[in-house]
Amino acid sequence: MTTNSIEICGISKKFVLRHTRSLKEAFVWIMKGRKGDLSKKFYALNDITLDVAMGESVALLGLNGSGKSTLLKHISGVMLPDTGTVSTRGRVAGLIEVGAGFHPDLSGRDNVYLNGAILGMSKEQIDAAFDSIVAFSEIEEFIDTEVKFYSSGMYLRLAFSVAVHTDPDVFLIDEILAVGDEPFQKKCLAKIKELHAAGKTLIVVSHDLDVVAKVCDRGILMESGHAVMDAPVDEVIARLRS
Numbered sequence: 001m002t003t004n005s006i007e008i009c010g011i012s013k014k015f016v017l018r019h020t021r022s023l024k025e026a027f028v029w030i031m032k033g034r035k036g037d038l039s040k041k042f043y044a045l046n047d048i049t050l051d052v053a054m055g056e057s058v059a060l061l062g063l064n065g066s067g068k069s070t071l072l073k074h075i076s077g078v079m080l081p082d083t084g085t086v087s088t089r090g091r092v093a094g095l096i097e098v099g100a101g102f103h104p105d106l107s108g109r110d111n112v113y114l115n116g117a118i119l120g121m122s123k124e125q126i127d128a129a130f131d132s133i134v135a136f137s138e139i140e141e142f143i144d145t146e147v148k149f150y151s152s153g154m155y156l157r158l159a160f161s162v163a164v165h166t167d168p169d170v171f172l173i174d175e176i177l178a179v180g181d182e183p184f185q186k187k188c189l190a191k192i193k194e195l196h197a198a199g200k201t202l203i204v205v206s207h208d209l210d211v212v213a214k215v216c217d218r219g220i221l222m223e224s225g226h227a228v229m230d231a232p233v234d235e236v237i238a239r240l241r242s
């Protein structure tokens with residue numbers, strides 16, 4: 001029997017579509033007793049149901065604004081659905097936004113401890129992994145600099161390094177590898193493949209279809225908040241390229 005790492009059951013998420021209303025529209029709305037809703041809502045995720053088995057590597061693909069990052073945020077738990085449920089098994093870590101979970105006024109060193117703790121590591125575990133985290137990130141010289149002075153690539157290096165050292169069962173990666181330079185991207189890809197080979201579950205959001213084809217086996221195509229295709233990654237990529 002396969003064990004699922006992630007079970008998503010009928011989740012939907014609505015966001016408010018913001019646009020300026022004219023004074024006249026607002027006046028009419030007030031005069032009519034504030035009936036109805038002046039703001040329009042739209043579904044960023046619309047009734048998504050899917051299971052991901054332990055050890056699968058899944059790419060979330062689709063055009064800009066189709067709901068990929070929103071789905072990833074629901075899997076990570078930073079966003080809650082309006083309806084439906086998301087369950088995950090084991091430690092979930094990853095990179096959703098560069099610098100998320102980092103405090104700008106703290107040094108790289110302090111942020112390793114802060115971020116590691118947020119991702120569920122104890123102080124002893126972080127102490128033991130600290131040198132390896134810094135070595136992987138290759139930013140030794142700047143480890144005592146406040147991270148507000150880091151470049152986006154340096155943020156990525158440290159954040160990625162902390163995340164992979166948490167020994168995650170489910171690793172989430174959103175586009176961000178794009179800000180790393182080529183040697184570091186290669187190093188990250190090798191690490192991601194290593195995690196996959198060790199049986200970890202991967203969910204990757206990327207527009208780089210060549211990278212996705214190398215790393216993922218399964219592809220899910222998102223369109224306007226719907227999952228419209230769930231197939232081997234090569235088939236989904238072929239549809240996107242057609």
Ligand SMILES: Nc1ncnc2c1ncn2[C@@H]1O[C@H](COP(=O)(O)OP(=O)(O)OP(=O)(O)O)[C@@H](O)[C@H]1O
Nearest residue numbers: 015016044062063064065066067068069070071222
């Ligand atoms: N916090 C939010 N509040 C309001 N709207 C949001 C919020 N987050 C995302 N959206 C909207 O939800 C839709 C889906 O966004 P999402 O970031 O998930 O798309 P995406 O597929 O990851 O796009 P991209 O390829 O451009 O990264 C977009 O229209 C976006 O503007």
